[in-house]
Amino acid sequence: MDIDLMLKVYPFFLEAAWVTILLSVLTAILGLICGTLGAAARLSRFALFRFLGAAYVSVFRGTPALIQLFILYLGGPQIGIQLDAFEAGVIGLGINAGAYMTETIRGAIIAIDKGQREAARTLGLSSWQATYKVILPQAARLMVRPLGVNLNMLIKATALVAAIAVVELTYTAQRYIGSTYKPFEMFLLAGILYMIIIYVTGRGVAWLDRKVQIT
Amino acid sequence: MTEQTHFVEIRHAQKSFGTLEVLKDISLNVERGQIVGIIGSSGSGKSTLLRAINDLDPLTGGEIWLDGVQVNKTLPHRQYEIHINEMRQHVGMVFQHFNLFPHMTARENVTMAPKLLKSLYQAEADKLAEEQLDKVGMLERIDYYPSQLSGGQKQRVAIARALAMQPKLMLFDEATSALDPELVEEVNMVMKKLAEEHMTMIIVTHEMDFAASVCDRVLFMDKGVVVEEGPPSVLFKKPTQDRTRAFLRKHIEGAS
Amino acid sequence: MGLDFSIIPKYVDIILLGVGWTVGITVAAALLSFVGGIIFAVIALYAPWLVRQPFRLIEWVFMGTPLLLQLFLIYFGLVQIGIDLPAFVAGIIGLGLHFAVYNSELIQTAILAVDKGQMEAARTLGCSRGQALRKVVIPQAVRAVIPPIGNNMIALLKDSALVSVIGVSELTLSAQRVIGKTYRPFEFYLLAAAFYYVINLCMEWVQRKIERRISISR
Numbered sequence: 001m002d003i004d005l006m007l008k009v010y011p012f013f014l015e016a017a018w019v020t021i022l023l024s025v026l027t028a029i030l031g032l033i034c035g036t037l038g039a040a041a042r043l044s045r046f047a048l049f050r051f052l053g054a055a056y057v058s059v060f061r062g063t064p065a066l067i068q069l070f071i072l073y074l075g076g077p078q079i080g081i082q083l084d085a086f087e088a089g090v091i092g093l094g095i096n097a098g099a100y101m102t103e104t105i106r107g108a109i110i111a112i113d114k115g116q117r118e119a120a121r122t123l124g125l126s127s128w129q130a131t132y133k134v135i136l137p138q139a140a141r142l143m144v145r146p147l148g149v150n151l152n153m154l155i156k157a158t159a160l161v162a163a164i165a166v167v168e169l170t171y172t173a174q175r176y177i178g179s180t181y182k183p184f185e186m187f188l189l190a191g192i193l194y195m196i197i198i199y200v201t202g203r204g205v206a207w208l209d210r211k212v213q214i215t
Numbered sequence: 216m217t218e219q220t221h222f223v224e225i226r227h228a229q230k231s232f233g234t235l236e237v238l239k240d241i242s243l244n245v246e247r248g249q250i251v252g253i254i255g256s257s258g259s260g261k262s263t264l265l266r267a268i269n270d271l272d273p274l275t276g277g278e279i280w281l282d283g284v285q286v287n288k289t290l291p292h293r294q295y296e297i298h299i300n301e302m303r304q305h306v307g308m309v310f311q312h313f314n315l316f317p318h319m320t321a322r323e324n325v326t327m328a329p330k331l332l333k334s335l336y337q338a339e340a341d342k343l344a345e346e347q348l349d350k351v352g353m354l355e356r357i358d359y360y361p362s363q364l365s366g367g368q369k370q371r372v373a374i375a376r377a378l379a380m381q382p383k384l385m386l387f388d389e390a391t392s393a394l395d396p397e398l399v400e401e402v403n404m405v406m407k408k409l410a411e412e413h414m415t416m417i418i419v420t421h422e423m424d425f426a427a428s429v430c431d432r433v434l435f436m437d438k439g440v441v442v443e444e445g446p447p448s449v450l451f452k453k454p455t456q457d458r459t460r461a462f463l464r465k466h467i468e469g470a471s
Numbered sequence: 472m473g474l475d476f477s478i479i480p481k482y483v484d485i486i487l488l489g490v491g492w493t494v495g496i497t498v499a500a501a502l503l504s505f506v507g508g509i510i511f512a513v514i515a516l517y518a519p520w521l522v523r524q525p526f527r528l529i530e531w532v533f534m535g536t537p538l539l540l541q542l543f544l545i546y547f548g549l550v551q552i553g554i555d556l557p558a559f560v561a562g563i564i565g566l567g568l569h570f571a572v573y574n575s576e577l578i579q580t581a582i583l584a585v586d587k588g589q590m591e592a593a594r595t596l597g598c599s600r601g602q603a604l605r606k607v608v609i610p611q612a613v614r615a616v617i618p619p620i621g622n623n624m625i626a627l628l629k630d631s632a633l634v635s636v637i638g639v640s641e642l643t644l645s646a647q648r649v650i651g652k653t654y655r656p657f658e659f660y661l662l663a664a665a666f667y668y669v670i671n672l673c674m675e676w677v678q679r680k681i682e683r684r685i686s687i688s689r
Contacts, residue, residue, distance in 0.1 A: 062671040063664040064632035067643060071664065074650070075657025078474060159537030163636055170540045183547035187540060195535040269595055296599060304597035314592035318610050318688045327606060328596035360688050373592075380596055 006185050009176055016172035017193040023086070023158045023168060024197070027093045028151055034098020039105035053102065060099035066160050068092050073164050089161035097154045104150055108142040109135060141212045148205030155198055169193055222247040222282055222415060223268070223384060229276030230263055237263050238274070239439040245384075248413040252420055252430035252447070256462065260439040261419045265386050268417065269306045270299050281305065282383055304332060307377030311389040313369040315361040321348060321372045322357045325379045332380075347375040351405045367398030371405055378409075385409065387418040391425075423466055427451050435459045476658055482649045486659070489645025490666050496563055496641055497631050497670075501624045503567025508574025508620070509609065515579055517604075533572040539633050541565055546637040559641075562634030570627050577619050581612035614685050621678035628670060642666055 041053030060068065072081070073088035083091065112135050120130035162171035173190035177183045223245035230238035237260045245251050253261045266272040268279055270286060279286040286302050288295075316324050325347050326340035335343065348354045351371040361369055370390060377385060387406065391399045403425055409416065410429045420426050426433050427447040434444040435454075443456045454460050514526050533541065545568075546561040556564075585608045593603035635644035646663040650656045 059668065062629075063667045064629040064643070066632045066635075067646075067660055067664045067667065070643075071657060071660045075660055078655075078657040156537040159539040160633075162539060170537055170543075173540060174543055177543055177547050181547075181551065183544050183551055187536075187544040187548070190540055191532060191536045194537065194540070195532070198535050271591055271595065300594075300597045300599050302597075303595055306595070308592075308595040310588060310592065312586075312588055314586070314588035316589065316592070316607050316611070318614055320688075328593075328598060331602055331606065332597050362687055362689065376596070 002182055002185050013172055013189045016169045019168040020158055024155045026090045027154055030094025031097030031101050034095055035101025035105050038102030042106050057099045057102050060096050065096045068096055085164045085166045089166050100150050104146045108139040112138045144209040144212055224280040227277040228274050230274050237439050247415055250410050250416045250430050252418045252426035252433040255436035259436040261436045262388055265388050265419050269303050304380050305383045307382035307385045309373055309377055309387045309390045311392050313373045315369050315373055317361050320358045320360055325376045329379050343379055347379045351375045366394045367401045370402045374405055385414055385416045389419055485645050485649055489642035493631055493642040497628045499563045500566035501627055504570035504574050507571030508578050511571055511575035512578035530572050538569050538630055542637055558638045562639045570623055573623050574620055577616040578612055581615040585611050614689050618682055625674050
């Protein structure tokens with residue numbers, strides 16, 4: 001193993017790790033927004049919204065995220081959408097992650113909804129009140145862990161933007177593999193950084209999960 | 216140690232889980248063709264004793280002999296595994312919760328072990344399955360999966376599965392306890408039929424009537440010891456021990 | 472530049488060839504991941520400590536890093552140690568191992584969840600521990616994980632697009648090649664997406680069929 005080389009290039013990997021983290025955070029925020037809207041649509045009283053929500057989930061989960069990125073970034077200009085690679089990465093991955101989060105959020109709400117809504121309604125709460133006062137607070141607790149799984153997948157999925165030349169961890173590793181012919185060392189550098197990010201995130205989710213379970 | 220003279224011989228069986236002693240110096244002999252019932256409340260050690268006979272719950276002290284061979288003899292690990300697998304082929308066991316293999320049909324449940332361990336051909340195995348399932352009245356359901364059978368039917372298939380290995384001894388661990396009351400009789404019928412064929416059986420049960428009608432001898436266990444034993448006509452009618460009387464009073468009243 | 476879907480028929484044969492490769496790679500990698508998943512699960516649960524621990528570490532690395540990065544490692548790493556495999560073989564190995572680790576996790580949980588009485592029943596019939604595992608416990612565990620493994624296989628289909636990056640001419644790279652000639656990324660990526668979507672629907676259909684078939688023997 002070429003330790004000297006690793007020591008020489010690791011600052012570039014650290015820098016790239018920040019890009020991966022920034023990408024992950026922005027993607028997660030956009031994903032949560034899309035997921036919330038998606039879940040609201042899928043649980044809507046209106047058939048049109050339910051259909052749109054279902055189509056969103058089905059199409060974005062049913063096709064590769066890589067292709068979605070390519071359509072947005074490379075095909076976008078044809079329909080008047082001009083984005084730089086980073087923007088396209090955040091938007092493309094965010095919408096994709098949102099489709100998965102839609103199902104997570106919807107699943108948690110459905111799990112609570114069954115008996116609880118009836119109980120709240122018999123007390124005289126309106127449908128909205130039942131949703132906000134009774135169902136959502138409980139569903140939120142149920143969501144933390146599965147959303148954590150979504151987040152874990154999302155962090156790993158940020159590697160896809162290497163294919164549109166965003167200089168994040170995987171792209172950096174790929175470039176250095178090409179120039180140094182040391183695939184194992186470069187994998188190790190990038191891999192350790194990914195695992196640190198994922199480990200820390202996982203601990204954060206576990207902490208949040210414990211916290212919401214107590215209250 | 217002396218040579219074994221009884222068909223099944225349990226000598227000074229002792230079993231502890233950590234500091235909890237569940238079997239305290241139990242000795243018991245069973246002759247060929249005999250049917251022995253074991254009764255007692257839960258936690259009395261009756262299931263543990265039964266499960267020790269084929270080494271599912273290995274004893275921590277004492278010996279178990281079956282037909283001239285010591286079941287729990289001291290051997291290096293690998294040899295012991297071979298020995299115990301061989302011993303278990305001669306001891307059939309029926310569980311409270313049937314433990315049928317859900318991914319196999321009744322036929323496959325019955326033939327799996329004979330095919331694997333006795334290298335039967337498919338045709339021989341099929342014949343065996345038909346014979347055994349016919350014996351328990353389950354021939355029509357030979358290609359059904361356990362999920363398609365009632366509890367009583369499952370238990371009858373489980374009995375056929377055990378019989379297919381041609382065991383010398385059958386162990387029944389609360390075979391009817393998990394069944395709905397109306398399904399108990401069909402399983403009891405099968406067990407009675409085995410009794411008529413002079414199968415050696417040790418039956419852990421909570422059904423006093425059944426124990427009284429089929430067993431040659433009944434043991435009452437409490438807190439890891441055999442409190443009293445004797446023919447059912449004596450044990451159920453004129454128990455000598457207070458603990459036995461208390462148990463029987465509770466259970467015979469409870470049943471009626 | 473606008474959109475023009477009328478040029479699609481001219482290149483559809485290239486795309487269809489890509490579809491064939493994508494299906495082939497997915498099926499091969501899925502089989503590898505299934506068999507590998509069972510083997511990994513047995514190692515992770517039953518191998519001696521000295522084998523189990525390094526193995527767990529490798530599993531952990533596979534689960535904690537992106538597939539794309541792993542593909543680079545396998546493709547270029549094999550070249551570095553003198554094994555020059557065709558890109559598609561490296562792709563199948565990479566996808567297969569990656570998903571084998573995920574399948575292994577599912578199978579481990581399922582093996583541990585098989586009722587203890589099943590092992591006991593097999594043992595009382597005289598089966599050895601290995602025979603009981605092979606005939607009774609593992610088949611049940613595999614049945615229990617078929618639905619989630621099906622989901623993994625559908626994820627594998629979509630992740631097979633990543634092997635385009637190491638130069639495997641599957642659907643995504645085929646689309647890229649056509650785009651290189653036509654400069655029509657929107658149309659052809661959309662076409663590729665449509666094909667992925669259809670394959671995805673087919674897989675979901677097969678998954679439902681299988682689930683219905685095994686529901687009786689669980």
